[in-house]
Amino acid sequence: MPQILVVGGGYAGFYTAWKLEKHLRKGEAEVTIVDPLPYMTYQPFLPEVAAGEIEGRHVVVGLRRHLKRTNVVNAKVTKIDHANKVATITPAQGEPWEHRYDQIVVTAGAVSRTFPIPGxxxxxxxxxxxxxxxxxxxxxxxxxxxxxxxxxxxxxxxxxxxxxxxxxxxxxxxxxxxxxxxxxxxxxxxxxxxxxxxxxxxxxxxxxxxxxxxxxxxxxxxxxxxxxxxxxxxxxxxxxxxxxxxxxxxxxxxxxxxxxxxGVMANPTVVRGSDLPVEERGRIRTRADLRVGTPEEIVEGAWAAGDISAVPDLTGGGVGGYCVPNAQHAVRQAKLLAKNLVAVLRGETPREYFHKNLGxxxxxxxxxxxxxxxxxxxxxxxxxxxxxxxxxxxxxxxERKWRVVGDWWMNFWLGRDNVALQGTLTPRAAFEEFAARPRPAQPAAENPQPPIDPKSVAKDEGAAAVAPAEKDNKVDAN
Structure with a gap:
């Protein structure tokens, strides 16, 4: 059975695995998705989470709950050796291992881009x-x-x-x-x-x-x-x-x-740890059909989508000729990628990604x-x-839609829930403050005395009471 490895569980990764479950026939391929987090975050809602309009847990989508036929691995892909079609998976605990694949989908997203500004x-x-x-x-x-x-x-x-x-x-x-x-x-x-x-x-x-x-x-x-x-x-x-x-x-x-x-930049851990071609801005070079490569050359068995990829914008509206890194493109690219990957497995021709920005x-x-x-x-x-x-x-x-709409509905009638739970950052602080601890060991004396035995004390006192009489008898005898 062909092995499909999806690197990253964000927009593009989650939607790719989700749609592969829909398009693949039973037994046609086995899909594994690897991400350090057990959920996908819907990032356009983060400003409303920060403002207390949506509960934080409601803007994430649990991978294990919604990917029923996909192997979910919570770890990092720290190396991609596509020449040998082997990826190194490194968990938070335990030893890394190598995962062999036939098709790899790189959707590891982006991270915040900062500059070396003091502080x-x-x-x-x-x-x-x-x-x-x-x-x-x-x-x-x-x-x-x-x-x-x-x-x-x-x-x-x-x-x-x-x-x-x-x-x-x-x-x-x-x-x-x-x-x-x-x-x-x-x-x-x-x-x-x-x-x-x-x-x-x-x-x-x-x-x-x-x-x-x-x-x-x-x-x-x-x-x-x-x-x-x-x-x-x-x-x-x-x-x-x-x-x-x-x-x-x-x-x-x-x-x-x-x-x-x-600003953001392509996930450096995945990009630097792979042998896939990278363009000048640090993104994986991707064709319009979402296969890794250039218009003239295809890297067989490798796909990319989302913020980590440089996908040509065929509408002509992209910055520098490429699709801008946003959720709108990531979701649509992932849906087409799943269809194209299945088409290639079946010997069919993949379609090119074309999406005009809706606004x-x-x-x-x-x-x-x-x-x-x-x-x-x-x-x-x-x-x-x-x-x-x-x-x-x-x-x-x-399931997620109803949770978000429920937050909006409750806030409309009841207002924001303006209670801070900053203590969750240090959840053991209250317990530690009042927890009983063992008394510190007392320092040993310089000339320690042996312990007193009560029986020895009683015996010594009896001997002292008898000794004078014995001494008097000896004097009389002399």
């Missing part, structure tokens, strides 16, 4: 995982609790200041969602005022959201300004040490929350959004409805 690696947080989104939410809620106990001053300002680096869709969405959440929190904190909260967006380019028209991006800027947000264009971060973000303009922003959304939609807080499709732009409430409608339908499986 960023130690103090900033990304927005690529659900854990990051939940940590951002808990940090901001906890900071509000702490700030409410402080007098007005630099320390309180620092706790209530949020800095987002990157003005793309992810940065703008999380920035706007958090600004809206902070405004809604103020009614629960009478000690704090709107003027006490400070939100700064740092963008190195002269505009935000390059995926939409300039007119639409300017409308977003005006909308953010009305809500008290500060957007710094043509500005770069030069340092983030000691809780201070230093900008290229000379301004220094004291903050306790730095969110980094300034861009972003949420800017409850009841507000923006939608752009060609020259058509919708702003405000109806764009927000389009945003939730599109992503609600795009969420994989009806």
């Amino acid at each position: 960023i690696a130690d103090n900033a947080i990304g927005l690529k995982t659900v854990e990051e989104a939940m940590a951002i939410r808990d940090r901001i809620l906890t900071n509000f609790d702490r700030a409410a106990n402080l007098p007005a001053g630099p320390e309180r300002d620092r706790l209530l200041t949020v800095v987002v680096v990157g003005g793309g869709f992810a940065g703008i969405e999380v920035f706007a969602e958090l600004r809206a959440m902070a405004s809604s929190l103020l009614k629960s904190y009478p000690q704090l005022r709107f003027e006490d909260t400070h939100f700064h967006l740092i963008e190195a380019m002269g505009r935000i959201m390059p995926e939409v028209s300039l007119e639409t991006s300017q409308w977003v800027l005006k909308d953010l300004a009305k809500k008290g947000a500060n957007v710094h264009l043509d500005t770069q971060v030069q340092g983030a040490e000691g809780g201070n973000v230093a900008l290229s303009t000379g301004e220094v922003i004291p903050t306790d929350v730095i969110i980094w959304t300034a 861009a939609v972003a949420g800017l807080g409850l009841g507000n959004g923006v939608f752009q499709s060609g020259k058509i732009a919708i702003k405000g409430f109806f764009a927000w409805v389009a945003h939730r409608g599109y992503h609600g339908l795009a969420m994989p499986s009806w």
Whole structure:
């Protein structure tokens, strides 16, 4: 039976395995998917998770629950030797092993791309995982609790200041969602005022959201300004040490929350550990039919899709001639990849990927959004409805859809659940604080005395009582 190995369980990996289960006949091939995490994360919902509008667990899709006929392995693929069709799988615990395959699908996605700016690696947080989104939410809620106990001053300002680096869709969405959440929190904190909260967006380019028209991006800027947000264009971060973000303009922003959304890069662990061809931006070189290779040469038995791949954009709308790394392309590429892989197994000809961008939609807080499709732009409430409608339908499986819609419905009637659970980062702290521990051993004495035996003491006392009489008898005899 042919062995199909899927490397990565994100959008493209999950959808590839999901659709392979649908298209493969029984016994036609065996599919194995390898990912360190046991779930796929629907990343477009992460800004809403950070703002407390969706429960974190509801934006992930369990691999074992929804992939019924796929072997799920929670580990990392640390080496791909495609010349011999062998992949090295390294688990979190235990020894690595080699997995032989006939067809490999590389869909390991992307990670946050950072630069060697002092303090960023130690103090900033990304927005690529659900854990990051939940940590951002808990940090901001906890900071509000702490700030409410402080007098007005630099320390309180620092706790209530949020800095987002990157003005793309992810940065703008999380920035706007958090600004809206902070405004809604103020009614629960009478000690704090709107003027006490400070939100700064740092963008190195002269505009935000390059995926939409300039007119639409300017409308977003005006909308953010009305809500008290500060957007710094043509500005770069030069340092983030000691809780201070230093900008290229000379301004220094004291903050306790730095969110980094300034771009992504192909998963370096998989790319560097493979012998597959790579293009200049560090992505796996992929043909339009999603096989690895170039238009002139095919790497047999190797496929790629999603953010880790450089797939030609046949519509002519891609940056540099390639499909941009987003969920829209990843999902559609994965669906076609599954069909093409099955077609090749059956001796048929695969089809080329062709998808014209349907547009861009972003949420800017409850009841507000923006939608752009060609020259058509919708702003405000109806764009927000389009945003939730599109992503609600795009969420994989009806089981997940109902959970997300349920969160929206409950929040509509009951409001946000603004309780921080930051203690989950150190779950044993409360137990350790009051747990009884053994007493420390006492230091040994310098001249230790042997233990006293009660019987010996009694015997010695009896001997002492008799000894004088015996001595007197001896004297008399003499």
